[in-house]
Amino acid sequence: MDQVLSQQEIDKLLTAMNNGEIDQEKIEEEEKAPKVKPYDFRRPIKLSKEYVNTLHMIFEDFSKMSTNILSNLLRVNVTLQLASIEQISFDEFIHSIPRVTLIGLFHSALADKTPMKGIQMFEVNPQLCMRLVELLCGGTEIEPGKVAVSDDAIDDKNFTDIELAILREVLQELGKVFQNSWKDIVQMETALDDLDTNPQLLQTMSPNEPVVLTTFTMQIGDMSTFLNICIPYVFFEGISDKLSFRNWFDSSQKLSKDDERELQRGLNNVEVSFETRLGSAQMEMADFLHLEVGDVIKLDRKTSAPLDTYVNGIPFYQAKPGKKDGNLAVELLDKLEGDPEDE
Structure with missing residues (x-):
């Protein structure tokens, strides 16, 4: 994140420039000089535009499937839409979410049980958590202009064990959707490890670790809110080749025996x-209007x-x-x- 100078630091800089301690012409020359940063092509810290476009397709599917799952689970109209995909640091993610919020910690493994790197985090803000609990406990949609729980009461919210148990079921369903949304790219299994309510104490990765933050807008009746998914870059390292469009549409690529068996299994279950x-x-x-029972056609x-x-x-x-x-x-x-x- 950009560093912000305090007023005292600004005053010291201005004083140093006025006293000649800082050479302004030298600073301008340094700013004009081209800056070269080291870049490791074997381990880039950002995904290419092509890979990000693939992620857009994956998470568009996630939003559509989640809309259906949550609507059936909550018995109200729910709309989930992809809002943005950003590449930021883990520290920026932590400072962009509420001080007290619900985070589901997931891990994924390939079909052959090989663990995938990194922990995937689903962040559900307290307002959304309380609405989910209300609906799953038999509540109804909030009437326009009516507030179910005040923001002040939610700011310092401590989740009860019962609330966490209810919310765990919701996150487990979202984990299944996350797993299915990747099936065209890679076959994997995603499982919920734990729930955390204090993001400031999370030690899952270093503050400067690059992550992909995917944000969804969520509409539940009259309530509008957000859902965040934070995935560390290391998660994509083992499957980066599969994120390429060329890998998807290469007509010369032959199906493996496992792919053929999976295709045959799917075709056998198709109903006609x-x-x-x-x-x-x-x-x-x-004549049609005069038809009666017993007539022969x-x-x-x-x-x-x-x-x-x-x-x-x-x-x-x-x-x-x-x-x-x-x-x-x-x-x-x-x-x-x-x-x-x-x-």
Whole structure:
């Protein structure tokens, strides 16, 4: 963060310049001279623009999934939207959040159980915490202009064990969403380790450690607030190659055996509609209005003609009607040219 001089320090500088102790021309020359900072390309302290764009896609998915999960959990309309992604230091993050707030500490591991570096932190401010507890304990949406809990009462809030137990469930659900939002990049498992309410005492990383701070705007009824996710840069070091768009869309990249099995498993669980149509008929509106129970409608298909069978609305088979085990059934005869894979 930028250093701010006190009034006493400013007065000393002005006095030194007036007395000639500080050479202003020398300072101006030093400012004009190009400044070179060391940069380690093997371990950059900031993510590239391409990687940040990928994170935008990941956390857009997180916000959409969280909106559905929280709306169902709280039984009120909840809207979560990605507001910003910043690269700052851990110290800046700590000084940007309330003195007393709720922080969920998570760890993640790859599918092969290899631990990922760094602790992921979800910060939920006290106002949001109290609203979540109220709703999960049977409360209703706050009427416009009505305040449930005053800000003064929340400023020095000490969370009770019951409140922490309730909020732990909410953070565990958000942890699952966080895990699922990364599935297109990397398969991993995310688990909640602990809850902390005093960020000033957190010792999870050094103050100058670079982090990615993702901020979401959250709307719960008439209440607008924020949710923060702080991820240390070391978390991305092992998966930085997967954050590249080239890795996503490289058509020459072959699927691994595990990917093929996962794809096959997913396809096996896809549901499709399967229907057989007896035929159709056309009639005038006057005849339609006079239809009664017991009327016989002649269809455009002979009794000996095979029936068209549709898969997801596309004609796929010809079939013969019949009966099996007391139920209506069809026997597939021929495959039509309208293969759904060609559509």
